[in-house]
Amino acid sequence: MPLRLFNTMSSQVEEFHPLRDSEVRMYACGPTVYDYGHIGNFRTFIAIDLLRRFLRQSGYKIQHVMNITDVDDKIIRNSARDGVTVQQYTAKYEKAFLEDAAMLGIEQPTLVRATEHIPEMAQFVAKLVEKGFAYRADDGSYYFRIAKFPRYGKLSKKDFSSMLDGARVDVDEYDKDSARDFALWKAPKPGEASWDTVIGPGRPGWHLECSVMSMEELGESFDLHAGGEDLIFPHHENEIAQSESLTGKPFAHFWFHARFLLVEGEKMSKSLGNFFTPRDLVLKGHKPSSIRYLLASVPYRNQLNFTFDGLKQAAVSVDRLRNFRLRLSAGNFADGSNPQMQTLATETGDRMRAALDDDLNTAQAQAAIFEMVRQANTAFDTGSVMKDDVPPLLAALEKFDEVFAVLHDDDIPKMKQVLQWAQTEGREKDISQELRDAVQSAHLSDADIEAKIADMRAARTSRDFKKSDAIRAELAEAGILVEITKDGIRWRRR
RNA sequence: GGCGCGGUACCCAAGUGGUAAGGGAGAGGUCUGCAAAACCUUUAUGCGUCGGUUCGAUUCCGACCCGCGCCUCCA
Numbered sequence: 328m329p330l331r332l333f334n335t336m337s338s339q340v341e342e343f344h345p346l347r348d349s350e351v352r353m354y355a356c357g358p359t360v361y362d363y364g365h366i367g368n369f370r371t372f373i374a375i376d377l378l379r380r381f382l383r384q385s386g387y388k389i390q391h392v393m394n395i396t397d398v399d400d401k402i403i404r405n406s407a408r409d410g411v412t413v414q415q416y417t418a419k420y421e422k423a424f425l426e427d428a429a430m431l432g433i434e435q436p437t438l439v440r441a442t443e444h445i446p447e448m449a450q451f452v453a454k455l456v457e458k459g460f461a462y463r464a465d466d467g468s469y470y471f472r473i474a475k476f477p478r479y480g481k482l483s484k485k486d487f488s489s490m491l492d493g494a495r496v497d498v499d500e501y502d503k504d505s506a507r508d509f510a511l512w513k514a515p516k517p518g519e520a521s522w523d524t525v526i527g528p529g530r531p532g533w534h535l536e537c538s539v540m541s542m543e544e545l546g547e548s549f550d551l552h553a554g555g556e557d558l559i560f561p562h563h564e565n566e567i568a569q570s571e572s573l574t575g576k577p578f579a580h581f582w583f584h585a586r587f588l589l590v591e592g593e594k595m596s597k598s599l600g601n602f603f604t605p606r607d608l609v610l611k612g613h614k615p616s617s618i619r620y621l622l623a624s625v626p627y628r629n630q631l632n633f634t635f636d637g638l639k640q641a642a643v644s645v646d647r648l649r650n651f652r653l654r655l656s657a658g659n660f661a662d663g664s665n666p667q668m669q670t671l672a673t674e675t676g677d678r679m680r681a682a683l684d685d686d687l688n689t690a691q692a693q694a695a696i697f698e699m700v701r702q703a704n705t706a707f708d709t710g711s712v713m714k715d716d717v718p719p720l721l722a723a724l725e726k727f728d729e730v731f732a733v734l735h736d737d738d739i740p741k742m743k744q745v746l747q748w749a750q751t752e753g754r755e756k757d758i759s760q761e762l763r764d765a766v767q768s769a770h771l772s773d774a775d776i777e778a779k780i781a782d783m784r785a786a787r788t789s790r791d792f793k794k795s796d797a798i799r800a801e802l803a804e805a806g807i808l809v810e811i812t813k814d815g816i817r818w819r820r821r
Numbered sequence: 822g823g824c825g826c827g828g829u830a831c832c833c834a835a836g837u838g839g840u841a842a843g844g845g846a847g848a849g850g851u852c853u854g855c856a857a858a859a860c861c862u863u864u865a866u867g868c869g870u871c872g873g874u875u876c877g878a879u880u881c882c883g884a885c886c887c888g889c890g891c892c893u894c895c896a
Contacts, residue, residue, distance in 0.1 A: 338825090356896080364896085371896040399894070484824060485892070509894090533894045555896025556826095562894070586826080587890065594889075624844085625834070630827065630889060637833050640845040647844085650858060682835095690835045694843035701843095701860085708852085708860050792854060799856075810857045817858090 328684050330385060333628055335559060335582035336482055340686050343581060345550045350388045353379070354541040354579065355436060356554035356562065359396040360420035361405055363604045364427055366622065366633060367588050367595055371555040373619060374585040374627035374687075376433045378553070380730045381683045391436040392544040394536055395421055398442050403519050413520050414442075427605045430615045430741045431622075432732040439544060441536040448531045448539045449524030451573065452511045456526075460572040464503065467514035467527050473507050476568045482582060483560035509565050511535055534565040538578075542570065552579035556586050588622075588631040595633075608638070609745040610754070612761025614738040617642040623731055626688050644693075645733050648724070649819075651700045652734060654707060655721055659814050664715035668706060672719035675699040676726055683730065696727045739769045739820055768806025768820045776807055780816050783809070787816075 330343045345351045355375045358364055364372075383389050397417040406416035428435065441448075452469050455461035460475050473479045473487065480487045487507060510532035515521035521528050541549065547570075554563065563582065570578040587594075590601040608618055621641040625631035675695050682691035703720055706712045712720075728734040743766045749758050779798055786794040799809045802818065809818045 358896080359894085368896045374896095396894095401894090483891075486823090506893090556890065557895055560891060565894095585896070587896070589889075592888085621833085628826085629834085632833070634833070636845085640833060643846095644844055647858095654858080688835075690843075694835070697843055704859055705861085790854085796855070803856095808857070811853085811855090812858070 352549035357393040371585040393436040469512035553583040660714040668716035
């Protein structure tokens, strides 16, 4: 079964076939680095990451490009406010964005920056002018003439036919032929960043960079273009207009858009006080893996209601999976194999694949893995998991994690980084006790813990439960959870 | 106003024209020196409301109520 994805262009779920057999070329609209990214941004980037990972698991080579918008109105305004250069300003937030993305397990695409492609953008505009699709306004700005592109509106399903007859719409305050014409290039203003180019001085409009850089990296036609749902119009519509006007060829074949999320049932906004960045959540003591799991658990086209209760639930769910893996890798098993476990592992793999093939139904993929966990745990309890069952069960778990990427437990070091960041940024007051407690466990090395566990083992051998319990309590204090099982003592960091 | 999406148990959340996945939480139980982990049982005659189509609808159609998005650079 091939992957079936919703294509915004056709408004329906279609089979996804890349233009080249074994390779997927995809472009994602990245952040404008004017501030820290918030969980809404990262919902989109995680959705794209899940897609990328699943495509790779499906056997494709991936060429994945993402832009960093490092020049725009807000950046110019904020950098001036802070008295730093645009470069200094954007460097800080680009770094923060990449750190957050890494913290959330997002694989880094090939990055392209707007400011590093200014000459190409100017060339692009020059060619559009040559072909009659763009014009220069009196102030030196350039606009795209949408009346020349009859398909304008096809992605967002908007009807612009009334302005396609070339009639000049009278708009006094603009130097545009039609109110809908969008800026390709903005003439310089005093004090603003500006570049000298073949089409004169100025800076690029927002949409231009994505057309220029995607074509440069991926070719004039490529497989998939992704972003948040708000980008459908005008951003992606404009990219299509300028790109296809220039090349005469179809731009991206698939358009992938992630839905916005709600926070505690409401639209996320600073005024409602429900606006969060990943760092905010970690400062409150939540684990990066919980955040990723929650953001990945609702299929990308559904509205996701991000709640703190949900975050706690996500943490428990991830723990359950990690515990299961621990049990698989640490247990003692009798030789042989149990056909039921073999079948279970195979079927789980198939179910996950089918779920993700179905427009990336992550909720169903999760259901499949939990079904396996429960059944295998039941078999564990009756001693009917055999040595040869372990590899296939682990493989199914790995297959899950190749896409979801939450099993590897590096939450504590990541949380520690956020704590340190808060200290350097003067945000000590925002560091919760929960975060301090969590990071505490990082102070004990594995060897330290092993030594304590050895003491515990000795105490238990002589049935000195008081001493054993005391050590356990001490470790618990330091954030280490100790479990006594039939197969011995095992521990993990909470 | 135009275009589009959604309303499923205490919470999060899949799903199907034939009788409701999964996770969390709660309750009871098994195991256990105690914990932890794990397992078992249990929690929606019901899927926003009202009509319609159908042998049969949560699933299709219509109306209404509510929430959300886009419609001048917010993922």
